[in-house]
Amino acid sequence: MKADALARLPSVDRVLRWPPVAALAASHGRAPVLHVVRAALDACRAAATVPDDDALCDDIGRRVEADLAPSLRRVLNLTGTVLHTNLGRAPLPQEAIDAMVQVASGASNLEYDLATGKRGDRDSHVEKWLCRLTGAEAATVVNNNAAAVLLTLNSLGARRDCIVSRGELIEIGGAFRLPDIMARAGCRLREVGTTNRTHLRDYAEAIGPRTGLLLKAHTSNYRIEGFTAEADPVKLGALAAEHGLPYVVDLGSGTLTDLSRFGLPREPTPADTLREGASIVTFSGDKLLGGPQAGIIVGRADLVARIKKNPMKRALRCDKLTIAALGAVLRLYADPDRLAQRVPALRLLSRPAAEIEAQALRLLPAAAQWAGGRGRVDVVPVQSQIGSGSLPVDLLPSFALRIAPAGKRGGQALEALATALRSLPLPVIGRVADGALLLDLRCLDDEAGLLAALLPA
Template identity: 75%
Template sequence: MSAVPGLRTRPPSVDSVLRWPAVEALAAAHGRPLVVDAAREELAARRASGEIGADDDIAAAIAARTLEQLAPSLRKVFNLTGTVLHTNLGRAPLPPEAIDAMVKVASGASNLEFDLNTGKRGDRDDHIERWLCRLTGAEAATVVNNNAAAVLLTLNTLAPRKEAIVSRGELVEIGGAFRLPDIMARAGCKLREVGTTNRTHLGDYAEAIGARTALLLKAHTSNYRVEGFTAAVDEAALGALAKDKDLPFVVDLGSGTLVDLARFGLPHEPTPAEALDNGADLVTFSGDKLLGGPQAGIIVGRADLVARIKKNPMKRAMRCDKLTIAALDAVLRLYADPDRLARRVPAIRLLARAADEIDALARRVQPAVSAWLAGRAEVEVFAVQSQIGSGSLPVNLLSSVALRMVPTGGKRVAGRALEGLAATFRALPVPVIGRIADGAFLLDLRCLEDEAEFIGLFAGEGRA
């Protein structure tokens, strides 16, 4: 049967399909192996369904399968969930300076571990250590691939087969059921809990110190807060106790910020510099949360302890690549000018964004979205509250504005309609991710900066 448009009663062979001009062009553009697999899958599906179709339809379906396989899985999305540092959506967006730095080192060779002055092997930490020391007041610093790794490496270096003393009220669990006690066990040290869930005193730490004690650990409870009849030992008191007992004092800040966020109208979050001033010997924190950089786990503190950590064989397994180093270096250099941070670091800019600015944005984009959803949902501008996210300042909310969408058709179909609305926005060329709350689908506009691109999604698309 010739390869001309028309319905078939039996599927063509794979070999014959691969000789069709449209399929030959597809193979020339994207490679024969991928097109062969797509052709086999498409013909098998049509054979199973009994609906063979026309040749043009078969060729188009093979092309669609091929392009679907080639499409990247990791894609840009609009984060309109209301959670600024959204773990599932990549946490902090990077500033242009960091992206440019990554592109430069990615496109060719770089001096990642090469000392240009001596012509000998260098240390990749050298590119960021001086800035971390300058910004925190630490003697030394090193970086690994995330903060959980930073804690794991620190404990494995300083407390193998010994005890680390932690308040029972600070045994945190982070995302994905990842718990501090589990990290400690994998680090090869023994957890020594002191105090109770809601109250721990300095005497509890002092009484627990013994011959097997390797260090005192304080974990900042950044992703929850216990209120009411509570007591916790402050860092300065723990630092003094650790110094008196000649023990390292380690503070895990979790999120970590290098500046006082109060200058941007945000709640205060403890900084590494404050922890070091309070007597901490080592501080660990994240690079991709409040700092506004790439995913990284940062360790700052005493030079002798950092040197021991860097000699741990596990350090190599946890080290950062050249792209992370380049991006982090670029972001840290922005902190040399704290007065312009709110403009230059996207994470801080989005967190500090004023509600009246977001309200004006909402009123500009609402007509386009409303017209696109005409007959399917009512769209109104609505006051909401954003959250910082990624375990940072969990009870502190930010005044924001959203597009609130209520499906037409009554309460009986509201649940299915809301899920359908969410799926419709996720299916856009640039997926738009919102949230369902209180019988409505919400697009919190705090994190929307590319207004033109967003509105363009609803132009020429027809109705949803």
């Protein structure tokens, strides 16, 4: 029976001549359609089945669509985590998107000085604004903050002792550990203090002829409370200056503005940190700043110059799209009074709970219609989080559409609901909590998009 089935399968050439398949080849190209036809026929051979011509055409059409569809897609982030690493962190302002499109569509002066007609420096497109916004003497950018820390440590502390508090030997997502980065940078880790208490004298006693720098890592992804102590940053900077050592501060998800103006807890800014005596400050571009993925290095001009001369700088540099987007976002910070309206990350973080509740009530009928008999939908108050290691214990009041599955198979029903939402043409990503699927609406900018996904015309 298997041999008979295989004998009845059409040949590749015959399938390619079928009008629906020929139309696919004309639209998408012969090579990709040929690849799919062969795969579809191989699947038939493996299953020892011969579908009719129409069914095989439909299968080939679905396979072509799936094969050529981009794997990186837009989704609706209804998890309640605003800066969600797995979902791309900060959404970009329209100004940044426009700037990326402009330089992507043709040639640009990425490393060309229009005034002199000679080679330029790609950092020049963002350095002026970084210095203006932070008070730094100089600045440079690389592809993320881990790279910024790696490059800084390698440039300023290679083959020398790097002194850091034991309570700041952080690990962030993706198993990024500060001690591992220090080792890769060629620094010798010199831990001082204890997990919960480190004093200025601990740093002072550790300084010796082999010391290369003092490092302070902002513990943005966790918080130790209770019997704790840390060295005063101003005195730590003075100690480093007294011994002629660089004082490097990694702010992680640093922000360029005082977040308390948006009703959020205050975080140290690069400007604050430089005023307190830091020689170099590193921070991310795609977290609280609200820009593209980038690692930003600001500080003393002589130290930034050493960092830029490191051969690794070329391997870690940003491309033209990142430079364009970051420059556009930085220019928005020149107008601090309108930041919350123009920088999406700040807008989403500062959305009033009452506004989110009103949106949830508007969407409730559509969500209930989509769920049908699979679950009961209501509106509930929830707590959102900032995400990406930023202010980990500070939560934001929000509202969610709660879908409680019908029937006794709670776990399986929840997974089925979550899978159904992820399978929509515009995937919807929620979170499971307390036996229900929550669609936290804090990050929902596209209400019409969600409605169209739930109830397509």
